[in-house]
Amino acid sequence: MPSSKDPVEAAMPSLPEQKVGIVACSGEEIAEGTVARLAALKVLNEMRRGQTVTICLPLFLAGGEGDRAFAKFHPTITIDGCDLRCAAHGTETYSGKPAASIVVTELATEHGIDGIQGRRCLNQAGEKAVEVAADRLATLVDQVLGNDKLPAAAAASEKPAEVDDSSAVGCSCGSGIAVTILTIAGQSVEVVALPLIFEKLREAHPSLDEAAIRELLETVKIYNYVPPEAEASWREVLTREFAAYCESEASR
Amino acid sequence: MNDGKRQVVIVPCSGIGKAFGSVAREAGYELCEELRPDTTRLVALSKLVLGDEQARERVRQCPAITIDGCKLMCAAKLVKHSGGTIAREVAVLDSYRQHKELKPDGIAELNDQGKQLARVMAEEIAEVIDALIQGSSGGSHA
Numbered sequence: 001m002p003s004s005k006d007p008v009e010a011a012m013p014s015l016p017e018q019k020v021g022i023v024a025c026s027g028e029e030i031a032e033g034t035v036a037r038l039a040a041l042k043v044l045n046e047m048r049r050g051q052t053v054t055i056c057l058p059l060f061l062a063g064g065e066g067d068r069a070f071a072k073f074h075p076t077i078t079i080d081g082c083d084l085r086c087a088a089h090g091t092e093t094y095s096g097k098p099a100a101s102i103v104v105t106e107l108a109t110e111h112g113i114d115g116i117q118g119r120r121c122l123n124q125a126g127e128k129a130v131e132v133a134a135d136r137l138a139t140l141v142d143q144v145l146g147n148d149k150l151p152a153a154a155a156a157s158e159k160p161a162e163v164d165d166s167s168a169v170g171c172s173c174g175s176g177i178a179v180t181i182l183t184i185a186g187q188s189v190e191v192v193a194l195p196l197i198f199e200k201l202r203e204a205h206p207s208l209d210e211a212a213i214r215e216l217l218e219t220v221k222i223y224n225y226v227p228p229e230a231e232a233s234w235r236e237v238l239t240r241e242f243a244a245y246c247e248s249e250a251s252r
Numbered sequence: 253m254n255d256g257k258r259q260v261v262i263v264p265c266s267g268i269g270k271a272f273g274s275v276a277r278e279a280g281y282e283l284c285e286e287l288r289p290d291t292t293r294l295v296a297l298s299k300l301v302l303g304d305e306q307a308r309e310r311v312r313q314c315p316a317i318t319i320d321g322c323k324l325m326c327a328a329k330l331v332k333h334s335g336g337t338i339a340r341e342v343a344v345l346d347s348y349r350q351h352k353e354l355k356p357d358g359i360a361e362l363n364d365q366g367k368q369l370a371r372v373m374a375e376e377i378a379e380v381i382d383a384l385i386q387g388s389s390g391g392s393h394a
Contacts, residue, residue, distance in 0.1 A: 028295075056269060
């Protein structure tokens with residue numbers, strides 16, 4: 001069994017380190033909200049799987065500080081169903097300014113798509129709008145990652161390895177992100193996104209002070225369930241792992 | 253359409269990362285489009301995130317039923333945050349525990365079991381809505 005001092009990088013996919021966050025309004029009241037949701041899922045699941053990650057919009061208000069750090073952690077593209085732009089405004093207000101935004105109604109007009117209906121089950125115009133919105137979203141993801149400037153062969157080599165589990169979305173729960181196995185409170189635990197979190201934290205906090213440790217725990221909680229009763233143990237192990245990471249980076 | 257009768261606001265979570273969020277959404281549609289179209293009104297959670305005044309007013313004026321896909325209970329929290337009164341908090345996970353044979357799968361497209369779970373939940377919630385409507389109309393009659 002791996003010890004906490006000897007973390008095993010398990011199921012570490014060959015992913016680019018930077019992922020683009022996608023936040024969809026998912027507006028339940030209108031069909032365009034369903035278009036936004038399905039276009040986001042298409043990009044997350046199929047078109048740019050492994051390069052994108054998402055979070056539920058309401059978590060910016062209903063969640064904690066860690067959730068609100070999402071758009072600071074990931075360059076984010078929002079996709080809204082209508083010009084209320086709930087996802088764009090919500091993301092900017094509570095998390096961070098999006099790198100880009102899409103509004104389905106505007107995109108539909110631009111492409112001559114008329115009569116989107118069926119918030120529960122989209123009609124043909126709605127399905128066409130999903131295709132167009134997903135294409136635009138994927139293009140924006142490439143632009144944010146800089147893949148649009150790479151030669152075709154190099155861009156292809158940047159693509160993540162295929163993942164078999166078709167039910168998983170690159171959601172903030174961490175599907176597709178690096179997994180590290182640690183022993184915490186005597187139990188072997190999979191911790192998601194730790195290398196990325198360490199890297200980001202080290203940039204923000206050159207020294208391992210109380211603020212850094214607090215932010216470390218809160219950020220880890222975005223991607224991992226930390227049982228309240230085990231929080232002290234998590235904090236202890238994460239602090240030790242982060243110190244080791246900083247030491248190894250400093251000796252490079 | 254509603255003829256001046258009291259309405260109940262339905263606020264499903266807009267969870268996008270797990271199938272349970274899609275069940276919440278589907279249950280909301282089942283209620284508002286099929287089971288109780290005259291006495292319910294769907295409110296998009298994203299509007300409450302935005303702070304849209306019309307949506308906030310709606311949850312303040314009508315009793316709300318929230319349907320959440322995970323333990324974070326975003327829908328319930330945001331209705332309270334908006335000053336609304338929650339008549340019933342429904343959690344998909346609780347319903348799933350009672351109907352283990354209906355295991356939801358798929359986010360963009362729910363599997364049949366997920367749709368059945370949504371239907372079962374919607375039927376249970378419809379009874380709550382009926383009681384709320386009867387309760388409110390009973391008070392206004394002699």
